[in-house]
Amino acid sequence: xxxxxGVVNSILGAPCVYKRFNGxxxxxIHIVVDKNQPIQNEYGVLAGYRVQASILKTExxxxxxxxxxxxxxxxxxxxxxxxxxxxxKWYVDVVKIR
Numbered sequence: 001x002x003x004x005x006g007v008v009n010s011i012l013g014a015p016c017v018y019k020r021f022n023g024x025x026x027x028x029i030h031i032v033v034d035k036n037q038p039i040q041n042e043y044g045v046l047a048g049y050r051v052q053a054s055i056l057k058t059e060x061x062x063x064x065x066x067x068x069x070x071x072x073x074x075x076x077x078x079x080x081x082x083x084x085x086x087x088x089k090w091y092v093d094v095v096k097i098r
Contacts, residue, residue: 005088008032009056014071018059021066029059031069033077033094052083055090063090068097 013030020026037052055063063079070076076098084091 003088006056006058009054009089013054014073016069016071018055018069019067021064026060029056029069031055031071033071050083051077051094051096053077053079053092053094055092057088057090060090063092070098074098 009030009032013032015028016031018026018029018031032054034052034054037050038046039048039050041047053069063082065079065081067079068076075096077094078097080093080095082090083093
C-alpha cells in the first residue's frame with residue numbers, strides 16, 4: 001500500500017523518464033511539476049515564483065543538480081537545486097530545457 005505522498009504523486013504527477021547526470025535512466029516515475037510555486041523573502045513577502053518539482057524518494061533515492069527528466073508532454077526539465085528535503089520527497093527547483 002502506498003503512503004499519502006505516493007498517492008499524490010501517482011494521481012497528480014506526470015509519468016516521466018528520469019535521466020541521471022551519469023547517463024543512467026529510470027522510466028515511468030511520477031513527478032509533480034508546480035509551475036507557479038511562490039517564493040517568499042526573509043520577511044514573508046512574495047518575491048516571485050519558481051518552477052518546482054516533487055519526486056518520491058522511493059523512486060529516486062538521491063537527486064543531483066544536473067539530473068534531468070522528460071514528462072509525458074515531451075518537456076525536459078533540469079534540476080537546478082534542492083529546495084526542500086522531507087522524509088518522503090525531494091522538492092527541487094527545475095528549469096525547462098526543451
